Amino acid sequence: MREYYRSGATKEASWRKSQLKALLNLLEENQSEIFKALKQDLGKHHAEAYRDEIGMLIKSLNYALANLKQWMSAKKAKLPAIALLSTAEVIPEPLGLVLIFSSWNFPFGLSLEPLIGAVAAGNTVVLKPSELAPTCSSLLASTISTNLDNKAVKVIEGSSDMGTLLLQQRWDKIFFTGSEKVGRTVMSAAVKYLTPVVLELGGKSPAVVDSLQSSWDRQAAVKRLVVGKFGTCAGQACISVDYILVERKFLPTLVELLKATIWKMFGENPKKSNSIARIINKQHFLRLKNLIEDDPLVKASIVHGGSMDDDSLFIEPTILVDPPLEAQVMTDEIFGPLLPIITLEKIEDSIEFINSRPKALALYVFTKSKTLQNRLISETSSGSVTINDAVLQYAADSLPFGGVGESGFGRYHGKYSFETFSHEKAIARRSFLSDFWFRYPPWNHNKVQL
Numbered sequence: 001m002r003e004y005y006r007s008g009a010t011k012e013a014s015w016r017k018s019q020l021k022a023l024l025n026l027l028e029e030n031q032s033e034i035f036k037a038l039k040q041d042l043g044k045h046h047a048e049a050y051r052d053e054i055g056m057l058i059k060s061l062n063y064a065l066a067n068l069k070q071w072m073s074a075k076k077a078k079l080p081a082i083a084l085l086s087t088a089e090v091i092p093e094p095l096g097l098v099l100i101f102s103s104w105n106f107p108f109g110l111s112l113e114p115l116i117g118a119v120a121a122g123n124t125v126v127l128k129p130s131e132l133a134p135t136c137s138s139l140l141a142s143t144i145s146t147n148l149d150n151k152a153v154k155v156i157e158g159s160s161d162m163g164t165l166l167l168q169q170r171w172d173k174i175f176f177t178g179s180e181k182v183g184r185t186v187m188s189a190a191v192k193y194l195t196p197v198v199l200e201l202g203g204k205s206p207a208v209v210d211s212l213q214s215s216w217d218r219q220a221a222v223k224r225l226v227v228g229k230f231g232t233c234a235g236q237a238c239i240s241v242d243y244i245l246v247e248r249k250f251l252p253t254l255v256e257l258l259k260a261t262i263w264k265m266f267g268e269n270p271k272k273s274n275s276i277a278r279i280i281n282k283q284h285f286l287r288l289k290n291l292i293e294d295d296p297l298v299k300a301s302i303v304h305g306g307s308m309d310d311d312s313l314f315i316e317p318t319i320l321v322d323p324p325l326e327a328q329v330m331t332d333e334i335f336g337p338l339l340p341i342i343t344l345e346k347i348e349d350s351i352e353f354i355n356s357r358p359k360a361l362a363l364y365v366f367t368k369s370k371t372l373q374n375r376l377i378s379e380t381s382s383g384s385v386t387i388n389d390a391v392l393q394y395a396a397d398s399l400p401f402g403g404v405g406e407s408g409f410g411r412y413h414g415k416y417s418f419e420t421f422s423h424e425k426a427i428a429r430r431s432f433l434s435d436f437w438f439r440y441p442p443w444n445h446n447k448v449q450l
């Protein structure tokens with residue numbers, strides 16, 4: 001792959017375009033197979049699969065195709081006045097051979113979204129999907145090898161052992177989506193060759209919900225909260241609403257609205273609903289079950305839901321009110337359909353609450369108060385802030401997507417993906433005509449005076 005990169009083939013704009021078009025083709029021609037694979041591995045309904053993966057990727061590919069020429073163009077720059085008669089520019093050059101790790105919750109989205117950036121920037125790429133979504137992983141491997149230039153783009157399937165082997169190789173960049181724990185392993189391995197890394201991790205993303213006045217606003221807010229939690233891979237998303245912060249006096253209204261909305265979206269018996277994804281595997285199912293079962297105080301805090309089915313790996317949308325803050329459900333990323341609500345005396349106390357915890361990947365704020373919006377934006381730190389909605393920020397090509405602090409670093413989507421997989425090379429061009437004598441030794445009194 002390195003040799004192929006050195007041949008220069010992947011640097012051509014025509015090659016980059018052809019790979020983006022091949023990805024579009026892959027998605028269009030294999031749509032029903034992709035739906036089946038996502039159903040098989042995650043129980044995702046095809047409407048959700050289209051909204052979060054196929055549709056999102058088609059949008060990103062069209063955006064990259066429309067903007068590629070501009071992204072690839074040299075940007076004019078200036079040299080200091082001492083370099084009279086000169087020009088300068090910044091040229092984006094590909095990095096070379098890059099490694100992408102993806103996770104299982106959006107197996108197509110989180111594999112192909114960074115791949116779009118990597119091929120748009122002219123790199124050769126190895127993609128390592130997660131073994132926990134095996135049908136999707138093998139479909140990615142077979143469709144990519146038949147649709148894309150397989151001298152330049154390869155999918156390597158396997159478990160963490162394969163991940164370890166891949167990390168022993170030399171790469172020009174490692175783009176990792178996954179857990180904080182494995183993120184640390186990736187970073188340690190990258191030290192050997194000083195490989196730059198992007199870590200797209202997770203964490204606990206809070207939603208601050210103010211006591212909205214009109215019933216229209218309240219219902220819109222709760223609908224977006226419910227879809228941003230239970231209606232997006234059953235809460236198994238890095239930017240899921242992890243927990244809600246609310247003023248104590250608004251709690252009863254909020255809980256009633258949440259219950260009614262869950263009922264509307266997933267019916268009286270959500271186990272029968274085809275609109276809520278399943279937990280990825282038994283291990284994660286047990287992890288979530290234990291978050292509740294292992295702590296009687298957490299169990300006692302359930303005000304809605306709580307039923308689970310081991311056979312179908314189903315967990316009902318579950319609401320907890322004020323579980324102990326030191327319980328695992330409030331210290332670890334939940335990554336499933338459990339939604340704790342933490343009550344506060346005043347909504348402004350949310351600022352202190354958020355600042356006393358690791359920096360989140362996303363912060364959601366539901367309020368019409370510009371003062372509260374601006375205070376939360378300026379007085380807390382997170383990968384992104386979304387006002388009056390949840391998860392939607394992921395869909396924006398013009399917003400950088402990434403974390404800060406323990407939720408990761410680096411960014412992608414749209415032009416940011418192209419930049420993440422490019423090196424901005426500084427070019428300075430001088431003329432032989434002009435020069436200044438004081439730039440050159442020997443140093444003497446006159447030069448020092450200057």
Ligand code: NAD
Binds near residue numbers: 159185201203237
């Ligand atoms: P994970 O860290 O277990 O696995 C991620 C990838 O790393 C997989 O491809 C896996 O095979 C590989 N891997 C696992 N152990 C490895 C090792 N020791 N050496 C090398 N490679 C190894 O994460 P996951 O369970 O797939 O995903 C869940 C986590 O990912 C959550 O924390 C979630 O918040 C985060 N996430 C973040 C984003 C984001 O965009 N920021 C998106 C989705 C998920």
